Amino acid sequence: MQNDTTPAWVYIVIATAGVVAPLLFPAYTNQIAFLWLMVLFALTWDLVGGQMGYNSLGNIFYFGAGMYISAVVQVGMFTDVGTYTSARGGEQLVLGYFDYFYSLGAGVLLAAVGCVIFAVILSRIMFGLRGPYFAIGTLGVALAARELAGTWEWIGGGSGIAMPVYPGLPDEKSLVFYGIFFMLAVVTFVCVRWLYSTRFAQAINAIRDDEAKAEAMGIHTLRHKTVAWSVSAFFLGMSGAVFGNLTGFVEPLEVAFPTVTFGIFMVVMSLLGGKGTLWGPVIGATLFHVIKEVTWTYLLGWQWVALGVLIIVNVVFFQDGIMGWMQSRWPERFGITVDASMSSRGGKRKGGAGA
Amino acid sequence: MKYTMKAGLTALAAGLLALSSAQAMVDGDTIVLGSAISLTGKYSSNGVDTQNGYDFAVKTINDAGGVTVDGKQYKLAVKYYDDESTPARTAQLLERVINQDGVKYILGPYSSATTIAAAPVTEKYQVPMIEAEGASRALFNKGYKYIFAVLSTSEQYLASAIGLAAEIAEKNGKNPSDLKVAMVFENDAFSLDVRAGVVEDMEKYGMKAVIDDKMPADLSDISATLTKVKALKPDVLVISGHNKGAVTAARQIAELQVDVPIIAMTHCEGAKIVEQFGKDAEGYLCPTQWAETLSYTDDTFGSAADFDKNFKAAYPDYQTVPYQTAQAAAAVLVWKDAFERANSFDTDKVRDAIAATDMMTFYGGIKFSEAGNNVAKPMVLRQVQDGQYNVVAPSKWASHPVEWPRSTD
Amino acid sequence: MLDNLNLLSLAPILNVQLLLDGMFVGAIFVLAAYGLALVWGVMNVKNLAQGEYVIMGGYFAWHLSTYGLHPILSIPIIAAVMFGMGWIVYLTIIKWVIGRDLFTSLLATFGIALVVQQALNLAYGPDVRTAESGFEIRSLFGGLVTVADIKLISFGLCILLAACVVLFMKRSRMGQAIRATAQDARAARVMGIDTERVYAFTYALNAAICGAAGVLVSMIWVIQPFYGVPHSIRAFVIVTAAGLGNLPGVIMAGFGLGVAEQYSGFVLGAEFQQATAVGLLVVILVWRQIQMSRYRQVVE
Structure with missing residues (x-):
């Protein structure tokens, strides 16, 4: 069990910052909302990738699936989806407050449920794959979903779906969606934190460390893996549904299944912060988001080079991430006792892999 | 009583907003236009053509004395962001241009997909956008009021x-x-x-x-x-x-x-x-959308053939001038015309001036329908x-x- | 869809065109996939930048062709340049990845892919390019089947290159060292093989093979800085289907994928052509998994 030893003031500071930030910097509301989305991405990825050792490259699938489910539900509650998305392009859906939030709620909820169902089905198929095959297989699922969503005319194919228009003023919309993203991130964090304090965390850590042994010890590995991925899918589906509404336009390639951007970012953020820890993904997401926004503004044209270099340096030379580095720098603060005779770190690199 | 107070407050807030934004969007003697354009990604080659069109037009207009508003001469400038050919990024960056950089006059991105993502943003902030590269009819059946397209629609x-x-x-x-x-x-x-x-x-x-x-x-x-x-x-x-x-x-x-x-x-x-x-x-x-052999002319760029010749002189890499570049330049020209007719920097006045545009350019006639598409120019x-x-x-x-x-x- | 199937049975000669086109592009897929299998098998690095090296080779060929050098003649130059570049990338990055967690190589090479894409974009601009070979186009069966000479030539070059690599692996000292390292790196080191050099050579060789494949791609297809990803996916599909160290398997899978893409484009429509490659990847993985679980049960 990983007991959370974080002092209470950290939570108070973050909660206060989360509430006050959009009021202090109203112009940055959307960017801060995206920060919470990134935190959610990193947390849900780390649950499966960091804590359980199944490095998925296709978690973005749930994000897009949730977005499409909610889009279809929200539009379907008021009009026929097929006609709405047909190439002629129907009128944009204009709703009142009640209808808007009612349908948004239904969409988000069903997106979450739908994604859990997808996760249960995909668990059966994908969790037999190990190591890099799992990563490549999940990447394949995300890429296939993106291609197939583009060919499905009922959901708008390559032209996508326009989401219902927010009934109120723009600033109000920003604040409302900020609130939703903040809440989602907080709920995800609380849920993950609770999970890590239960036996469940020990079970999935055991799977990460040695799956065969875990199974031999009587842990029902497939069930644990399915639950972990479902939790991840649950929150990702909801975030996708909300993101679609914030963007106002759902389209398969760049909005719903941005495999090489958001899909990879979630992995990089977890690694940057330190995977397999509670706070790592949060720190990684924050740092990454800030770096990204800064380079996107000041390194125009070179931002992707900067990102590529960041990934390489992070993965190759700094893989333990910030939390990992802090743990080995100040082990006593993390409740880790070090046996001086055992702590020489020589010979860390393993020999050749051997085929 | 209560209502008048509320109305007064709203007016005050609107006034403050207008004041603060007016300073940001006109910087000294420069009018800043904003654009998120595809410099990388799948639309980037057309995106660069578009950017060159904007830049060439800005330079030509500035060299010819700039824009005259209220008797004073202003230069034009464009603040660019790279949307990486992704619509979500376009929307995000336009929010930034409008919100953080305080730019209140938008030049469109390249491609319909990105413009579709951009339109709700400009609509939301009630900021006019003149766009030259989004031809999808999905842009013109939504009742948008702040989008104006100089090109013919894609169908x-x-x-x-x-x-x-x-x-x-x-x-x-x-x-x-x-x-x-x-x-x-x-x-x-x-x-x-x-x-x-x-x-x-x-x-x-x-x-x-x-x-x-x-x-x-x-x-x-x-x-x-x-x-x-x-x-x-x-x-x-x-x-x-x-x-x-x-x-x-x-x-x-x-x-x-x-x-x-x-x-x-x-x-x-x-x-x-x-x-x-x-x-x-x-x-x-x-x-x-345009050909250099057509017999359209205006005062700033001259004839279509003149535009072709001068652009090639400024950008020798081009053997033919893509129409994307020409229409981008035309969009900037509409901005100049609208500012001068509005004789003000107030976004609503400028918007109304754009809506009333009826001009001949080297690119063809420009006159916007109620929906914002150009109805004066054939393909x-x-x-x-x-x-x-x-x-x-x-x-x-x-x-x-x-x-x-x-x-x- | 049924119409299209019907069409195939009405005009069976079309099958010849689809098969030929599939084989010609399949041969190029084989090159990139073989490079991947080599790197994966010898040093256990899953190189996601495979497609980017292909596109890079294509751009260099295009660049040299603007100076009047025929793309085919530029193959040796480009292979040499890419070899050098591969060696440098090995020394700066890949060296630190070997022997690490399986996931590290995927992400690190993804980072390389991002940098290469952008570097190409900054250097050559985002325009779609093709290098013209200037060869004739033959038509057979009254024009129903056409074969561009360049495709035939590139097919021949693919075979020649593959044969050279195989001979090299079988006959030369370095080739033997590479195979020994692939079998057991530690034993190879004990026997006095400089595995570090073997790794560097293998990675560089892969880059050279990809570069050569890229030259051919630039002559028969089109290149653009961001077109590397589909090539990487194809290489992974082929290697996953064929398994490591299985050259005949890689060749068969490569041709199979090329032909499968053509048929799905013909029968289902172009919108499914790309999805086919990705779909096959997932199907093959699942199929392998079922096989594995059978195997496990037998063992148990």
Whole structure:
């Protein structure tokens, strides 16, 4: 069990910052909302990738699936989806407050449920794959979903779906969606934190460390893996549904299944912060988001080079991430006792892999 | 009492907002326009053409004395962001331009997909956007009030080719309804709109679609589809998929010796098919928003031919000037005209001035409909003849007769 | 869809065109996939930048062709340049990845892919390019089947290159060292093989093979800085299907994928052509997994 030893003031500071930030910097509301989305991405990825050792490259699938489910539900509650998305392009859906939030709620909820169902089905198929095959297989699922969503005319194919228009003023919309993203991130964090304090965390850590042994010890590995991925899918589906509404336009390639951007970012953020820890993904997401926004503004044209270099340096030379580095720098603060005779770190690199 | 107070507060807030933004959007004697444009990603080659058009227009206008508002001369400048060809990023960056940089005059991004994402943002902040590269009709049926497009909408792009095919069929004593059409379109908002226009005109003539394939965004091979074309021998082949679609199609049509009497495709100029494929590109019909041979003129850029000459002098890399560049320049010209007529920097006044635009430019007439699309300018269809783009339709602008059937040697 | 199937049975000669086109592009897929299998098998690095090296080779060929050098003649130059570049990338990055967690190589090479894409974009601009070979196009069966000479030539070059690599692996000292390292790196080190050099050589060789494949791609297809990803996916599909160290398998899978893409484009429509490659990847993985679980049960 990983007991959370974080002092209470950290939570108070973050909660206060989360509430006050959009009021202090109203112009940055959307960017801060995206920060919470990134935190959610990193947390849900780390649950499966960091804590359980199944490095998925296709978690973005749930994000897009949730977005499409909610889009279809929200539009379907008021009009026929097929006609709405047909190439002629129907009128944009204009709703009142009640209808808007009612349908948004239904969409988000069903997106979450739908994604859990997808996760249960995909668990059966994908969790037999190990190591890099799992990563490549999940990447394949995300890429296939993106291609197939583009060919499905009922959901708008390559032209996508326009989401219902927010009934109120723009600033109000920003604040409302900020609130939703903040809440989602907080709920995800609380849920993950609770999970890590239960036996469940020990079970999935055991799977990460040695799956065969875990199974031999009587842990029902497939069930644990399915639950972990479902939790991840649950929150990702909801975030996708909300993101679609914030963007106002759902389209398969760049909005719903941005495999090489958001899909990879979630992995990089977890690694940057330190995977397999509670706070790592949060720190990684924050740092990454800030770096990204800064380079996107000041390194125009070179931002992707900067990102590529960041990934390489992070993965190759700094893989333990910030939390990992802090743990080995100040082990006593993390409740880790070090046996001086055992702590020489020589010979860390393993020999050749051997085929 | 309560209501008057509320109204007063609102007015005060609006006034403060206008005041604070007015300072940001006009910096000293410079009017700052904002744009999120595709400098990287799949639309980047057209994106750069667009940016060059904006820059060239800004420079030309500034050199000619800039914009006169309220008796004072202002220079134009553009603040760019790179949207990486992704609509979500466009929307996000425009929020930044408007919110953080305080820019209240927007130049559109490149491509329909990104403009569709941009329109709700400008609408939301009630900031006018003059765009030159988003032709999808999805932009003009939503009741948007702040978007103005200088170009013709996308369903007009290839519809003229269908009309031309019907005309030729009748001349040869055939019934247009006997014509078979093969359609290959990229699976994105713009190309699907072009397709919708084609389908509509086909229905009008009762033509039959024998192939209706959609290219994925990163596919660089359509030989399987073209093999089908060869087998089914359609009378017309229409293709649209931005620059890469045009290059892929032109190369593989030559390679598979696809022999269709009428081949029409978009983006011939942008894809440089004549430069790259020479005689293999002979006879292609290419719709264009603008051609340097048309007889349009204005005071800033001179005639269409002058624009062509001066732009090439400023950017020697271009052998032909893509229409994307010309319309981008026209969009900047509309801004200048609107500022001068509004004689103010108030966004609402400027917006109304834009809506009332009725001008002739080197790019063609510009007059916006209620929905914001330009209704004063037709699309023209050009054919590649001896390596030259010659206007063949509509007959009012035609400088050469159409060559039919397209010769394959 | 049924119409299209019907068409195939009405005009069976079309099958010839589809098969030929599939084989010609399949041969190029084989090159990139073989490079991947080599790197994966010898040093256990899953190189996601495979497609980017292909596109890079294509751009260099295009660049040299603007100076009047025929793309085919530029193959040796480009292979040499890419070899050098591969060696440098090995020394700066890949060296630190070997022997690490399986996931590290995927992400690190993804980072390389991003940098290469952008570097190409900054250097050559985002335009779609093709290098013209200037060869004739033959038509057979009354024009129903056409074969561009360049495709035939590139097919021949693929075979020649593959044969050279195989001979090299079988006959030369370095080739033997590479195979020994692939079998057991530690034993190879004990026997006095400089595995560090073997790794560097293998990675560089892979880059050279990809570069050569890229030259061929630039002559028969089109290139663009961001077109590497589909090539990487194809290489992974082929290697996953064939398994490591199985050259005949890689060749068969490569041709199979090329042909499968052509048929799905013909029968289902171009919109499914790309999805086919990705779909096959997932199907193959699942199929392998079922096989594995059978195997496990037998063992148990």
